[in-house]
Amino acid sequence: MAGRRGAVLALTSLVLAGAVVCAPASQAGTANSGGATCTGSFSNAYDPPLTLTPQTARIHSEAHYACTTAPGHTVRATGSLDAVAPRASCVTVTAPRATETVRYADHHRSVIVYDRATAVYAGGVLVVKLSGRVTEGRGQGHPAQRTVTTLPSQLPTECLGSGLRGDRGGAQLEIRP
Template identity: 60%
Template sequence: MIGGRRTAVALSSLVLVGSSWVAAPAGQADEGRHRDRDTGVILCTGPSESAYDPPLTLEARATRVHTEARYTCSVGPGRIVPATGTLDGVSPSASCNGLTNPRITETVRYADGKQSLIVYDTGTTVRTVGVLDVHLSGRVTEGRGKGQSAQRNVLLALPRELPTECLSSGLPGNSGQAQLEVRP
């Protein structure tokens, strides 16, 4: 009788294990294991549109910056999701020649329902012939990638000479290609 009971327990265990394998279709069991692991590298790229208030001129002054970005993000091995990024903040000394020491916050909303809050506390601008490279550095403070460092680069195509708006009414905004990288 003891041998029969052991056999019944062993068979019941096999049925339970087998039913758990059948309940999760192939590929989804592994996906579930990685779904909440947000500690890897996140790489997002896409177009970025910025607006300045007041518009940028040759005179450096405190300027409010608002940016909208449409990203395509790699959030894990083989996992690509669309996302939007909204940046808001102030550059205490901004002009057509660049932004200095901006304090900007970005909220990235991923199509899978997650989001990241990034606080940028340093920034540099490098102007070369026809290109303005704006580089922001900070940290993810909430959500996907929390605690990881964040780097955002935007390449803005510029004419060889400063836009005429810089000499008169001011440059109200510009657009370029952005790359956001979040890494441990």
């Protein structure tokens, strides 16, 4: 009887070892890699409101994400981003540096410093891509990219008058392992 149990145990161990060795490279190490892919929505507030004339503006953004942090593991998160854009207007909003703190529902967080930004404006929609690095918490040291597609929460004619106070849209955040 003991010989049979030993053979079953050895066979089970061999199968488990083979499963670990043969795991696809895309899944290897993802559970503890610190990476995350998040999608959701955001809202921005501009101070002062944006007009057609470029000016220095403070930007505050709040995001709500659903983040995949490991295969089959999704957790809710919120992001809070602050930046100063030296030449912001209704036509383009880019900031040379922004900081986002992402708080995950599993009690982890990531602090991301973005130091590169590109913006494309077409047909009333602004697409902004921020690139940087996680400086603290989950994913520390890993590259991060945040892409947002903004839709004005006010009429575009506000750019001619009192200014655009904010916008909202879809957000995607990727922290690469």
